[in-house]
Amino acid sequence: MEDPSFREFLRASNEMYKESDGLYHSLARHYGLSDCAFWILYSLREEGRPLTQTDLCNALHTSKQTVHSALKNLETAGYIRLCSTPDDRRNKQIHLTDGGDLFLRSSIDLVFEIERRAFLRLRPQESQQLLALQHKHLLALRLEAGIILNLKPQE
Numbered sequence: 001m002e003d004p005s006f007r008e009f010l011r012a013s014n015e016m017y018k019e020s021d022g023l024y025h026s027l028a029r030h031y032g033l034s035d036c037a038f039w040i041l042y043s044l045r046e047e048g049r050p051l052t053q054t055d056l057c058n059a060l061h062t063s064k065q066t067v068h069s070a071l072k073n074l075e076t077a078g079y080i081r082l083c084s085t086p087d088d089r090r091n092k093q094i095h096l097t098d099g100g101d102l103f104l105r106s107s108i109d110l111v112f113e114i115e116r117r118a119f120l121r122l123r124p125q126e127s128q129q130l131l132a133l134q135h136k137h138l139l140a141l142r143l144e145a146g147i148i149l150n151l152k153p154q155e
Contacts, residue, residue, distance in 0.1 A: 027111055031107040034070055036069070037070040038108075040056055040074060041079065041100070044080075044094060044104075045108045050083075051093070052092065052094070053068065056071075056094070079096065079097060080094050080096055081094075082094060
């Protein structure tokens with residue numbers, strides 16, 4: 001029989017993760033974006049520089065096909081343009097267009113403001129503790145999953 005405190009932890013942890021994911025999904029839909037397109041634009045704004053498809057796949061932990069499909073849709077919408085890089089013509093850099101920048105001002109930038117205001121509701125010590133505990137839990141999950149997936153531990 002499982003430890004009841006573990007089951008309660010798992011249920012609460014999963015519920016919060018799913019609710020958080022659902023909030024971002026709702027925001028993406030509100031702005032007429034797929035989840036992947038939302039996170040691509042979010043990442044471009046967060047980084048403040050052009051990224052490659054490989055950068056995005058790594059940052060979003062998403063397959064190349066999923067990112068590629070979302071990029072094509074964003075390009076068709078006129079939000080981004082894909083430019084070849086000098087060292088690898090197949091790995092394109094993603095640049096925001098003027099229209100994309102304007103769209104981000106009325107969408108992604110508002111999401112950042114929501115996140116900033118939510119952050120300000122925590123005391124500095126609470127935000128540091130939250131990050132530290134999330135990081136510790138993620139390292140433990142990686143270690144345990146690595147046993148099954150034959151992964152090397154990461155810091």
